[in-house]
Amino acid sequence: MSLEPEELNYLKSKIGREPSSTELHIVAAEWSEHCSYKSSKKHLKMLPMSGPLVISEKGYDSGVLDVGGGYVITAHIESHNHPSAVEPYGGAATGVGGVIRDILSAGTRPIAILDGLRFGNIENDKQARWLFKNAVTGIADYGNCLGIPTIGGEVEFDECYSNYALVDVAAIGFGKKENLIKNHANNGDLVVLVGGSTGRDGIGGSQFASDSLETEDRSAVQIPDPFIEKLIIEAILEARKHNLINALKDLGGGGLSCAISETADTLGIGIEMDVDKIHTREPGMHPDEIMISESQERMLIITNRQKLKKLQEICKKFSIACSVIGHVTSGNKMHVKKGSETFANISTDIVANAKLLDRPSKKPKYLKLIQKEKKLKPISNLSKTMMQLISSPNIASKIWVYSKYDHEVGIRTVIKPGQDASVLRLDNGKFLAVKIDGNPKHCYINPREGAIGCFEEACRNVVCTGAKPIGMLDHLQFGNPQDPEIFWTFLETLKGLTDFAKYFKIPCIGGKVSLYNETPKGSIKPTPLIGILGLIDTKPLFPKKIKLNDSLIIIGNTKDELGGSEYYEYIHKFVGGNCPRVDFKESKKNMNAVLGIIKRELIKVVHDCSKGGLGIAITEICMTNHIGCNISINEVPGEKLEFERILFSESHSRYLLVLEQENLKEVETVLKEKKVPFKIIGKFGGKKIQFLQGKKTMIDLDVNKTHKIWANSLKDMVLRG
């Protein structure tokens, strides 16, 4: 818990004296990688962050999009990886709490949560199962209690997360544009701390998160209390309604140190505060501890003397503490006192702006070796292989997870979890589709193409509901950035995302970088997670029941791209090969064609091809509709490949469409006009899912049996203990 020697020298040169102990603690917290983004900040600027719908305001922790009719959407993504790896329940729960407060600090009501979870191999690793189970319960208990629906997400298992966990939480907020908080402060305004008490939990959490997990510093994990968070949400929104808030900031990583210094720096003000005025959980806390405690469920409000009484009344109504801890001063110093004694008095532009680093990068050696293909053992029984994949943890239904989340509360969830993307209805008559996607297996083999693939996959998923992507959230998770090879993968990821965002004109509205994700066996695979928000002006595609003789169409080319696929890794235990690449032009064409056809209401179901490829995507459609299908694999457009390769390639930009025969002609005409590669490859009916090569049935599955295994296998694995 200290600064690097060169950082200490830099600090001394900036302030022209020895820093006090409290100043050192404040600066160490704020200059941690977690709070300062010192390794990444220089590079993050390459991402496009503006667009016609983007609203930017001073001091927001979440992105804001104008969705029309006087309404805005706010969105943010955060992770709580280090805490979740040692205490999954509390780590995951407080992860939800933190990102929810980011949404609240813009003055908007949180309306949805999504979670992206990653663990080791739960099939044979008991600890991975324990981490998984408890992280899910932590998210469920917190989100359910708040009454904010957890409407979607993804779960993935990979050996690279053994003894570790990635817990990413995205949150969406909604409100009137006129109710956004316009952060401002005047000299003499009051600084108020609202919510939970400040305790010794979470001390030094941000530095803890900026180190490799060598010591299991459990006291650095925060303790969740969703009930207080719920009261804070209602109190803050009521205070906002009465216009009592000049500026608002969530207390997250770095606690008060970060909230005070960043608020002061952003607004160009000074803040004088007295730690004796803070409601603490226990007596005898030192100012150093108070300043860096990361106790949860706290918000910082700047208000004025006229408004204070009403603010205190509202807090009293909700039984939450409300302490005036200081006031706004001229100048730019944060002055921390205990009674009359000064413990820190330092310029906030120094505290809030760590010296940015330009870390060296080098292409990792492993990449050259890993992109080679390998001759695979022939498979004699493909039906068996298919069943293995269906029941594998990465492909099996995640109903065990999302049935623990209240995904209905708020009565906005029009398309529920378990579909390509979830859809919420908005008060302006429009609909919002959201999805988060990651794919570390692809990203490991090719960081740049892998990251682009995650971006496209998330877009595909919202497109399947009829939504046009309007904003992106990125969460970039890597190992130790001091390793030039790891830093290279970070830069490649960022470049890939930037290229795609610019080409598709999808602005990045928020994000997070999480580094030092190291496990006892080494660093995690590059794990960028992409969240996409899509807007639907009229109505989403409500999936309709598939009936006898409905047709199956595939849009998009299938290529020899099985590197990082579930088929290679789960069936053949082979890590390597050709990573799928997105052809931007083709991607755009296919996306627009699908959106056009959905708009014409010619389609019953649209599903994208991703993990497990075409074979799994078709089987999923059959299982969720309890109907069989006959599929001719020879008809699939794209490269001429072996049967298995066509079935399990994870090429991007592919969509499956189900439609009634009477609409077939019209759809074909549209697709021909749009010049997208497509073919009719199947017909629904009966109870058998049959994949044919020519006239030969290569795979023959009973839809009900398959569904049962798919739906229950994750639960069975978890209940193994």
Next chain:
Amino acid sequence: MKVGVIVFPGSNCDRDMFHVLTNVFSLDAQYFWHKNGLPKNIDAVILPGGFSYGDRLRAGAIAAHSPIIQDVRKMADKGIPILGVCNGFQILVESGLLPGVLLKNSSLDFMCEWTNLIVENNNTPFTSQFQIKQKIPIPIANGEGRYFVDEDTLKKIKKKNQIVFRYDRVVNGSTDRIAGVCNEDGNVVGMMPHPERAVESEINPIDNKPSSLIFKSLISSIGATH
């Protein structure tokens, strides 16, 4: 016709219920904070779902001692229709206005899923528009939703026709698959599933008409008494 929606600290389905009452069924609804009293001119009271007091101690246990419960009790005695949904049901049970208790689900997990209810009693202000044995597709979302009564009480509530809804299959281990009950007079009804999440076709993937009858029953019963 005025319907009161009670808000406890931690209620989180209050706004959903309010939306349904006002925007879907055009009723005059009003929120009442748990520390305030209920005015005399209220025609019906709804205790919405949520996590009052964060489910501390036991779901509904602390809210059952809120000042407003005294007024709810008086209204119950006067025969005014009172509905508790999910946490609201738990509060009514904890306050002794309804028989039985709600325990952790037999899976020990929170469960959010769509179920089917069977109407067993159409002689309450919330079920008068139903046929007996009519099916209602409706979602549940709870961790402590397993209704339990001992054998003697079960016999008694059966005899007095106090079982209002049953699940059509074993969902959470509830005694006799009970999903909702009423008091002896029938004017106080509690149910674990969420009718406010099922009455709009946009968010109900199955059929929104049956659950709408819960509110239509209320409207006709308030209309009949006033």
